[in-house]
Amino acid sequence: DQQVKQNSPSLSVQEGRISILNCDYTNSMFDYFLWYKKYPAEGPTFLISISSIKDKNEDGRFTVFLNKSAKHLSLHIVPSQPGDSAVYFCAASAQDYKLSFGAGTTVTVRA
């Protein structure tokens, strides 16, 4: 069963504006949440993570928000740049040495 869901397969945003990617999860045992970025023919690249004891984590242009009661997290990219065009994966872990991934959201940043 899909424990991590990204319901938006694609997102188009203008350069300089904010990109907001959403992710929902069902497993209450998840305690780490991560976002990865992936270009074609490459492996995923780690962007940012958040522990379940926090509700926000920032790293440069990237901010992840966690709403545990809603089992929802989001990634904000501000400002969006052309190089941000890629597939973004939400992932979660329950301290079991594995990641459960969402299906991914393809972000296109328009000039």
Next chain:
Amino acid sequence: KAGVTQTPRYLIKTRGQQVTLSCSPISGHRSVSWYQQTPGQGLQFLFEYFSETQRNKGNFPGRFSGRQFSNSRSEMNVSTLELGDSALYLCASSQDGTAYYGYTFGSGTRLTVV
């Protein structure tokens, strides 16, 4: 420092054959995990190794196996290949398997079964 190295990058095999993929983790990383990416199923966890011990295994048939060597390098093997095994196989490494600091992925091995 060098990243996660996966070999070969591309592979074409025939149904019924077996295949071995290799992964060299980042120096100092002792945890290696494997994932399969397909258009239909997305990224699926195969197994994780730490200090030559498998600590977790995903929901894949027994045809999929792996091992880790004392230098932390890992191999995965798929026997009796099926068309549905065509996928991008990704290896990831971390110091101890803790997810918070992220796993570093290799570029993957693209396996095509014909």
